[in-house]
Structures are given as C-alpha cells and as structure tokens.
Amino acid sequence: MLHTPPGQTGPTCVRVAVSRAPDAEQAAREAAAQIQNAATCFVLCFVPGHLDCQVVASVLDDTLHGLPVFGCSTAGQITTQGYEVNALLLIAFPKSHFRCSSVLFEPMNPLSSTDVAAQAQRADQRFQHTAGWHRLGLIFADGLSKQEDILISTLEAVLTDLPIFGGSAGDGLLFEKTFVLHKGNALSDAAVLLLVETDLPFQGVGFDHFLPAGLDIVVTDADPEQRKVFEINGAPAAQEYARLVGSSVEDLSPEIFAENPLLIQYNGNHYVRAISDADEDGALSFLAAIDDGLIMTLGLGQEITKTLKTGLDIRDRRGQRPDFILGFDCVLRKLEIEQKQLGGAVSEILADARLFGFNTYGEQHCGVHMNQTLVGVAFFVPDERTFF
Structure with missing residues (x-):
C-alpha cells in the first residue's frame, strides 16, 4: 500500500508503491496494482533479498503490460518509512516529466571497455533531445561482478556531458548472487544503464561521514x-x-x-x-x-545522523526542498547505523527528505565506484508543476 508518514506529504512528481507480501508473485501484483500504467514512462524496482527476482520481473512485465521496468536486487530498501528489508519497492516515473532509454551490458566479467563505450555512445546518439529538458544517467550493476570500477570510469569518459549516478545490486549480505532487472528479465553478470531526460531541475547528491x-x-x-x-x-x-x-x-x-x-x-x-x-x-x-x-x-x-541531515539539506535556487530524492545508500552505512541503534532516527530523516531507493554493495558517482557513501539525485518541482 502507499503510505506517507504522519504530517508529511508525499512526492508529486513520481508515484511510490510498496508491497511487503512474503511471496514474490503476490508482492509484484500488489505493488503493480498501485501504478498508473497509462501515465507512466518507466518503473524502477528494488527487490528484497528473500524474493525471487525472476518471478518479480516476469510478473511485473505481465501485469504492467510490458511497461519498462528496471532495477535490481538489494541489501535493503528505502521506502516512505525509511529503512526496510522486506519491502518490494516500485517508483513510477511519469511521461509528463520523464523520457528514458536503456542499455544492457552483458556479460560484466570479463568486461570490454571498448564494447561498453561503443554501446553507450550509440545509445546516447539515438536518444533524441527534448528542448529545455535535462539529462542524466542511472546505472545498476551486478554487485558481485567486481567490474563496476571499469564500467563507471568508461561511461564517465565517453558520456562527458551526462552526470551518472548508481548503485551495485545486493542480496541481503549473503554475497552469493545479485541481479539487475531489465524489461522482464532478472540477470546476473550484467549491468543496466538508463539514459533519462526530465523537465525537473535536479542536483546530484554524494557524501559519507x-x-x-x-x-x-x-x-x-x-x-x-x-x-x-x-x-x-x-x-x-x-x-x-x-x-x-x-x-x-x-x-x-x-x-x-x-x-x-x-x-x-x-x-x-x-x-x-x-x-x-x-x-x-x-x-x-x-x-x-x-x-x-x-x-x-x-x-x-563523524556523527552519522548529523552528516546525514546536513547532506540531505538540499535546496533549489528558489530555496525549495526536493520533491523527492532517488538514493543509493551503502549497506555498510546501514550496518553501522543498526549497530549504534540509530535505525529509527535515520529512517525518520530519510522519510522526511522523501528519499527512496536501496542499500547497495557500492555506489557510482563522478566516474568513481565507491563504498560507504550515500549517492543520489534530488529532483525539484519545476516552476510550472504538473501533478502525477
């Protein structure tokens, strides 16, 4: 069900859907039922470790009638309630504010930087530009491939005018197998690059403590x-x-x-x-x-809740807070937070910031694959707002 914490309004420019059903098919159908299919350009899907990713991907592809779904398995989800571990999270990006094209890199290991560069350049050239809209890249990679460093540095080198943000897929700290989702399939040893165009102003987010x-x-x-x-x-x-x-x-x-x-x-x-x-x-x-x-x-x-509040205290040129933040937060940060019994306080901060995303096995930003960092994109309501 959709849920917004008491006293807080939800995002207006995307739709967030969550299911906590223990069965993969049931969870996928419950979450998909909350998506307005005709109004949606694409969906990001973040899958908890206990659910079968291929079942989730297949059911979503069937239920959403082929609507493009991208995402990955996770080591935790960040929902409207902050940190969770058993929530299937969908974020629907509307046609009114977003356009998208995707590239699948497979296999990841061994990774050919020449092939990656060629595929990315072709996709970028084919992705027609809309006047007045802004572009960014999102990357989701197999978190056990050990190839993210080469991947992100190659993409940064060839897509020079495109800021790229992303996270490595997790599996609930089992370190056995991770998946990326691409149009009805769940794939290991792969990565998905999304070229995204939006009329929403945005700012990159990236910090540690x-x-x-x-x-x-x-x-x-x-x-x-x-x-x-x-x-x-x-x-x-x-x-x-x-x-x-x-x-x-x-x-x-x-x-x-x-x-x-x-x-x-x-x-x-x-x-x-x-x-x-x-x-x-x-x-x-x-x-x-x-x-x-x-x-x-x-x-x-440093004090992790203080650095989190500071890092998420983001404003646009009008002094407005983001409508929402798409966030990729290292699972090792979450481990430290839980060890210090700060999970509730941190979840409140994340919910207040309207940050949605997942706990990663690594983050990508500024051409670097890093760890124990929170990376993301803060999206702001444009001057002429269109509600989803």
Whole structure:
C-alpha cells in the first residue's frame, strides 16, 4: 500500500508503491496494482533479498503490460518509512516529466571497455533531445561482478556531458548472487544503464561521514582482479588492519569494517574503500578497486545522523526542498547505523527528505565506484508543476 508518514506529504512528481507480501508473485501484483500504467514512462524496482527476482520481473512485465521496468536486487530498501528489508519497492516515473532509454551490458566479467563505450555512445546518439529538458544517467550493476570500477570510469569518459549516478545490486549480505532487472528479465553478470531526460531541475547528491586520519597505509601485496589485499605495510593484511583499529584478527567483523574503513585520495577528494571480509589466510577482500602500491589512510567516523541531515539539506535556487530524492545508500552505512541503534532516527530523516531507493554493495558517482557513501539525485518541482 502507499503510505506517507504522519504530517508529511508525499512526492508529486513520481508515484511510490510498496508491497511487503512474503511471496514474490503476490508482492509484484500488489505493488503493480498501485501504478498508473497509462501515465507512466518507466518503473524502477528494488527487490528484497528473500524474493525471487525472476518471478518479480516476469510478473511485473505481465501485469504492467510490458511497461519498462528496471532495477535490481538489494541489501535493503528505502521506502516512505525509511529503512526496510522486506519491502518490494516500485517508483513510477511519469511521461509528463520523464523520457528514458536503456542499455544492457552483458556479460560484466570479463568486461570490454571498448564494447561498453561503443554501446553507450550509440545509445546516447539515438536518444533524441527534448528542448529545455535535462539529462542524466542511472546505472545498476551486478554487485558481485567486481567490474563496476571499469564500467563507471568508461561511461564517465565517453558520456562527458551526462552526470551518472548508481548503485551495485545486493542480496541481503549473503554475497552469493545479485541481479539487475531489465524489461522482464532478472540477470546476473550484467549491468543496466538508463539514459533519462526530465523537465525537473535536479542536483546530484554524494557524501559519507569519514575524515582521513592522516596516517599513510600502503598496500604491499594485492590481487586487483579479485580485490584482495594480502599485505599492508609489509605485514599480513588482516593482522595489520586489526592492529591499526585496535582489534584482534579474531574479532574482525562487518561492524568493525563498517566503522573503520580505509580511504583513498582521488582528484582532491577522499573515497572509501570498504572491506567486506577477512579470510582464513589473513587476506582482506574489498568492495572496490585495489592495487599494489596504493596509498590509503584510516577513516575517522563523524556523527552519522548529523552528516546525514546536513547532506540531505538540499535546496533549489528558489530555496525549495526536493520533491523527492532517488538514493543509493551503502549497506555498510546501514550496518553501522543498526549497530549504534540509530535505525529509527535515520529512517525518520530519510522519510522526511522523501528519499527512496536501496542499500547497495557500492555506489557510482563522478566516474568513481565507491563504498560507504550515500549517492543520489534530488529532483525539484519545476516552476510550472504538473501533478502525477
């Protein structure tokens, strides 16, 4: 059912539909029933880990009579109620405000940057421009492909006038298989690029809650293809990391990794290189690109609710708040929030900001694949508003 928290109005430029049914077919039919099919250009769909993605994709394709549906499996959803884990979330983008074209990249691994560049350029050239409308790109990628770094840097290089925002698909922290949705199909080892045109003014969103500690940490042995680090500062990676954060190797956990990430510097900015796990041999697995000789530093966490409020305090040139924000929020942020028992407070902030989206295995923004970041797009009501 549609739900807006007490005292808050919902978005006027998109329609948000949610089902919490435990069965994939039932959830898809319940959510689809809330969509105004004839008025909709395309739908974004974010699927909880317990639902069969292929069933959801097929039922939505049938129920919505071929209306384009894109999206992915998730490690959590962000609905009108904030953080959820069992909600099938649909966001319907109306024809009155949006146009869309899609590109499917398959397979992801191995990824041919030449093929990606050619496909993206062809799609961009074919996507006719509407006078006075604005363009952006949305990317959803297999979160276990380990190819997002190459993908987003290639797209940024060839689509130079197109800001691109996105998230890597999750699976509820199982790290087994993730899916992207493309026109009735659920696909692993794939990515979907949406070229979107809108008459709504928009602003990019991207922030984390870490500052660099200032101490250089050097990767001295790594496998870039597998995103594995075997040595840091000449010592076994897990052992050295544990020493740096004041833990024992045995106590390393997703919560410790979430609260003590490593940062890299790129183009004058610091980006998180998050750790997913430590294996029995003492190697650390990362969720973004890593290489021999890479210099990093520990991230010092700031107060996460404060940085969230500040980051989402967005205004347009008239001083108006966004009509809605499409958001991609790293699951490791959510882990830290839950560990600190801040889930309720954060959900209230997200709901108040009208942010809808999902918890990711990585985020894409400014040509970079990153972690432990909230990335998104804030859309504003135009001067001449058309209600959906």
